[in-house]
Amino acid sequence: MNVQGKIKVIGATETIGAKAFRKRLVVIETAEQYPQLIPIEFTQDKTSLLDAYKVDEYANVSINLRGSEWQGKYYANINGWKIERAEAEKSSDSFMPDRAQATEPEDDGMPF
Numbered sequence: 001m002n003v004q005g006k007i008k009v010i011g012a013t014e015t016i017g018a019k020a021f022r023k024r025l026v027v028i029e030t031a032e033q034y035p036q037l038i039p040i041e042f043t044q045d046k047t048s049l050l051d052a053y054k055v056d057e058y059a060n061v062s063i064n065l066r067g068s069e070w071q072g073k074y075y076a077n078i079n080g081w082k083i084e085r086a087e088a089e090k091s092s093d094s095f096m097p098d099r100a101q102a103t104e105p106e107d108d109g110m111p112f
Contacts, residue, residue: 003038003078004060004086005030013047022047026080028061031088040080049083060086 011025024047030036040061042050053059062082068075 001063001065002060003028003030003040003063005035005038005058006088007053007055007057007059008037010050010053010055024050026050026053026061026083028059038078040078042080046081049080053083053085058086058088060084 005028007026008029009025009027013022013024015022021044023041023043026040026042028038028040030038040063060083061080064079064081066077066079068077
């Protein structure tokens, strides 16, 4: 899956636990009628991929959706594994299914 849009936030790399697990957050604002802010987490060696990007740049992020259960509660994570620059005018949310373009019906002489 992919998410395209403008980078709103690039977090600092966090190191967690004795095994030094690394994670880093990027937030993408989608380009659609009602823009969404999608938080995407990069982990371990993938955290360095965000070093080449700045806030307000447009990007296409390849993601995996992950889910888990812990003590009867369910959690979902969006994990990034690749990021590429995208052009602003081509940036739209591919996280959501494509919507068909509305077209005007041809005039067939019918009043309805």
